[in-house]
Amino acid sequence: MKLTRKSNAAPVAGKPALGISRRQFMKHAGIATGGIAAASLMGTGMMRRVEAKEVPHDAPIEVKRTICSACAVGCGLYAEVQNGVWTGQEPAFDHPFNAGGHCAKGAALREHGHGEKRLKYPMKLVDGKWKKLSWEDAINEVGDQMLSIRKESGPDSVYFMGSAKFSNEGCYMYRKLAAMWGTNNVDHSARICHSTTVAGVANTWGYGAQTNSFNDIQNANAIFLIGANPAEAHPVAMQHILIAKERKHAKIIVVDPRFSRTAAHSDLHCAIRPGTDIPFIYGMLWHIFENGWEDKTFIKQRVFEMESIRAEVKKFPPKEVENITGVSEVDVYQAAKLMADNRPGTVIWCMGGTQHHVGNANTRAYCILQLALGNMGVSGGGTNIFRGHDNVQGATDLGLLFDNLPGYYGLTTGAWAHWTHVWDLDMAWVKNRFDQTPYLGKDPMTTPGIPCSRWHDGVLEEKSKLAQKDNIRMAFFWGQSVNTETRQRDVRDALDKMDTVVVVDPFPTMAGVMHRRKNGVYLLPAATQFETEGSVSNSGRSIQWREKVIEPLFESKTDLEIMYRLAQKLGIDEQYTKRIAKENGLLVIEDITREINRGMWTIGMTGQSPERIKLHTQNWGTFSNKTLEAAGGPAKGKPMVYLGHVGARQKRNILVPKFCITNQNT
Incomplete structure (x- = not known):
């Protein structure tokens, strides 16, 4: 009998068809003597022929200057962009901090711009399944929930978990958003580390x-x-x-x-x-x-x-x-x-x-x-x-804290008067945003909120023991999740008990999955700091400007745009952005930097104009690796944008x- 030989060529890539379930594969792989034996069980549906796609390689390469987000050293990085795609990166050999040095964490930065594990569009948990939402629906639903909780339980029943991954401008505007919502229940990861x-x-x-x-x-x-x-x-x-x-x-x-x-x-x-x-x-x-x-x-x-x-x-x-x-x-x-x-x-x-x-x-x-x-x-x-996060120092300086306003001004009446003046707002309007009933004999406006290490106590503790009207019923986990906390059982119980959980992050995080909920969880895709621009402070409080490397991936939006959209929904956008211009419906980030400088008198953060920070970033090669002073160029004789400390260089005669x-x- 003549046998007909069949082709061993794999089919052209199409819709995957594994042929066996994951359970079957794991079972067979476990008893197989090796990887080849296991692979043979997959069938031809798993092995598909790859067809090359024509990609123009002659497109010009645009080089962007950005700052590594792996830790707070503040290493300079050259990001190479071709046809809007982040195609390569090199550590900056002319940068005064890293002088060409790089680490394994920083070497993986480009992965942020490829999106394999990114959250691609807004989603909502409905009856145990994730449902895709439009941004308009997501903002409306989240905003309606906030307003409903505010009416029933007061502004302190919404918690604002912030992030050391924000830019300085993002940190400032997030703290400002919490203030104009009317709560001091806002914090970030420095609470857990430094x-x-x-x-x-x-x-x-x-x-x-x-x-x-x-x-x-x-x-x-x-x-x-x-x-x-x-x-x-x-x-x-x-x-x-x-x-x-x-x-x-x-x-x-x-x-x-x-x-x-x-x-x-x-x-x-x-x-x-x-x-x-x-x-x-x-x-x-x-x-x-x-x-x-x-x-x-x-x-x-x-x-x-x-x-x-x-x-x-x-x-x-x-x-x-x-x-x-x-x-x-x-x-x-x-x-x-x-x-x-x-x-x-x-x-x-x-x-x-x-x-x-x-x-x-x-x-x-x-x-x-x-x-x-x-x-x-x-x-x-x-x-x-x-410091551990790229902007944990900036987040702390800019008041992303439950017991401080920007610049470590505290929460006294005088501190609020200073910042309402900076915002060009009436003090009475800001005060009326807070709950008007003292709890445990304390004024909510001048009382520290709940730290991020104990937000879950605000959910689980008896209402009578809290210095606020009601328990926390809704929380934003914006750029920071919950897996850094030690009391994970309480964290999980708190996630289960709240009315609504809102995760705003480039990636799905623990806050969005470790609960046992079937409804009331929103995942909102935020852009990374490489998909926007703004300033960042390293551990030594040297301030640098990140250029936008690529446009936001998928349907993600920048932190500032999401905050602004929420403010519009909540009806406080006019006050929130009174001194900040808009272009194409988005906030002008340089105006935010200028507003920061207008109010940060306590720690000398008043001369860091966006123009000066950008100038120094564009000319970082002129600054000495030893003294951080420019030997030449447009900033000759001046130190890199830096907040003077008690241990500053002798030659500055501090x-x-x-x-x-x-x-x-x-």
Whole structure:
């Protein structure tokens, strides 16, 4: 019998037809002896011939300047765009922060512009199934729900979870939206990471931020890292540390329970027991005071209450410190001597220092060490606090907080009067947006809201125990989800209990799926920061401008457009944008930057005009990798847009204020 040979060519790609179910595949794959055996079970429907598509390769390549969003170092990036598609990227070799350096996280940025896992259009959960919506319907339904809840329960029953991924302008407008809605129930991820830094450092220097710049670390003679592992978490920042080590022979001391990749570069690694940061620092101070290594002149001229610390430190002699921390007397002494003999020295910390129930006191202790050594107000000194999100410092500066208005103005009547003046609004109108009934004896307008680490308590706690009219019934999770919180059972229960959950994000997040709901969840596709423009502040509070790399993918919209559409639906758009121009129905982002500068007097954020930030971004190659000052070009002789700190460069002749170190254990 003659056999007819059939072609082995796969069919042309068409509609997928797997031929077996996922359950069958997993079952067969599990018992198969190898990948080939498993593949043979798929059938020809899974294997389809690929046909090449003609793509013009001669289209011009447009290069955009943007800033990496992986962490808060603020690395410059050249994004290559061809026919509106983000086709390539290169780290900027002429950028003063990264000088061509890049990390694995930053190398994946282009994936944001391809959209394989992106949320493509507005969706709503209906009877357990996702239904596609138009933007008009989505805004109307979400807005109607907000207005209904406001009428029944008051404005505090809507929670505004914000994001460290917003631009500075996005952070500001989101806080402003919450204010004009009439609530202080607004917050972002700094609450979960560096809020202890903000409290501890602000109680020492006056406000909580990194005192120097990444680049200034190159001028240090000693680098003390505690609870930080930049070799893995901030690889480009590690370059500045290694430059100091190679060029200045800076001594590196790493205090970490683990022998990390950063510790591998250290001159001294001290493996403390977790949670013993303060005894270790006090052990160092014991040696510093015992040997007379403290900077007596600096303390006399600039520091309050160091004698109180000296008395407390006497309770931590070497044997006691070794018993508490697990670090030998010799190593504690050596850490103190290295810092004393190699000034100026800088102290660097990150999450390992803050994520403790005594995190505030930890950060105070780090500051006290620098005060004792006189390492503040000098180049190469300071307390350098590495942030995790690209704009977590900007979000904090711009008041995306439950207890502050932009610029750390607080929530006092005077603070509100200042910002209503900036907004050119009547104070009475803004006040009337808030609930008019005091709860637990407190005025809602001047009472801190609920932090993002406890928003679920606002949903689940008894109404009578809340300083607001009713429980939280609706929440926006805008650029930040819920998987960073520890009490996941309570989070899930809260997601289930609320009337409405609104996720605004480029990607579907945990907030949209970890609940057990069948209805009342909205997913709204926000554009990434590479699909819009605006300013961003790195850990050192250097401000840079991101150019738009590509147009928003699919049906996504920018944060500012979504906020503006919501404001229109809520009937507050006129007040919300009173001093901000519109073009083609969208807000002019430069006007938002100017409004920010109009009001940010407390931290000196008043000269950062959009024109100046853009000029510096377009000429970032002219700025020194060591001093951040322009050697030539249109900004010659000027520093990169930067908010001056107490640890700023000596040549700027900063007058260091007196520092207070009382209430160390509060």
